[in-house]
Amino acid sequence: MLSAIELELAQLLRRAERTTAAGRAQSVRAGGPSTGTLDRSAYLLLHDLLVNGAENVNTLADHLGLDASTVTRQVLALEKAGHARRTRDPADGRAVLVEATPRGLEDLAHHREMRSELYAEVLAGWSRLDRALLGELLERLNDDLDAYKRRGHGAAD
Numbered sequence: 001m002l003s004a005i006e007l008e009l010a011q012l013l014r015r016a017e018r019t020t021a022a023g024r025a026q027s028v029r030a031g032g033p034s035t036g037t038l039d040r041s042a043y044l045l046l047h048d049l050l051v052n053g054a055e056n057v058n059t060l061a062d063h064l065g066l067d068a069s070t071v072t073r074q075v076l077a078l079e080k081a082g083h084a085r086r087t088r089d090p091a092d093g094r095a096v097l098v099e100a101t102p103r104g105l106e107d108l109a110h111h112r113e114m115r116s117e118l119y120a121e122v123l124a125g126w127s128r129l130d131r132a133l134l135g136e137l138l139e140r141l142n143d144d145l146d147a148y149k150r151r152g153h154g155a156a157d
Contacts, residue, residue, distance in 0.1 A: 019118060038083075038111045041074045046083060046100050046108040054087065054099035065149055083107060 020040075038046070048063050049055065055063075061071040075098050078084035083104030089095035100108070123131055 019122075020115075038107060042078055042081070042083060043108065043111060045071070045074055045078060045098075046104050049084065049098065049100040050105060050108060054097040056089070056095060056097055060098060065146055078104065 044064055045060060048060060052059075052063070057068050057071050057075060060075070061068040064071065075084060075086070078098075079086065081104075082101060084098055084100055086096050086098055089097050123134075126134075
């Protein structure tokens with residue numbers, strides 16, 4: 001049973017990446033904006049900033065289960081794309097916060113809308129109960145993967 005789970009997860013990750021790439025290509029062919037081209041790291045960082053507001057790199061790294069140096073590189077890419085900016089912490093002028101720009105939040109919203117449409121189509125034949133169960137089980141799997149990493153297993157990023 002575990003070998004089947006491992007294989008299906010590998011297939012899921014490959015197919016998810018394939019549909020993301022296809023969605024980006026379709027958006028460009030349709031003459032759509034460059035929005036919707038967020039890679040996974042940009043998507044997750046912007047989502048965290050949307051939910052939690054401006055944060056320092058160490059807090060972002062903790063939330064995402066990544067090394068601070070990895071998040072710093074990702075933040076630099078977000079800044080270059082105009083999706084985020086670094087500002088001084090008003091409570092401590094020595095500290096730096098990362099915040100999403102309006103363009104970053106707009107691109108995040110567009111990306112989420114595109115992904116929601118994709119999964120609405122993919123899961124159209126699923127019952128509401130099956131969709132809810134899938135969401136619950138994926139959340140549980142992600143929580144357990146995070147707990148596994150906190151116990152000292154797995155790579156840093």
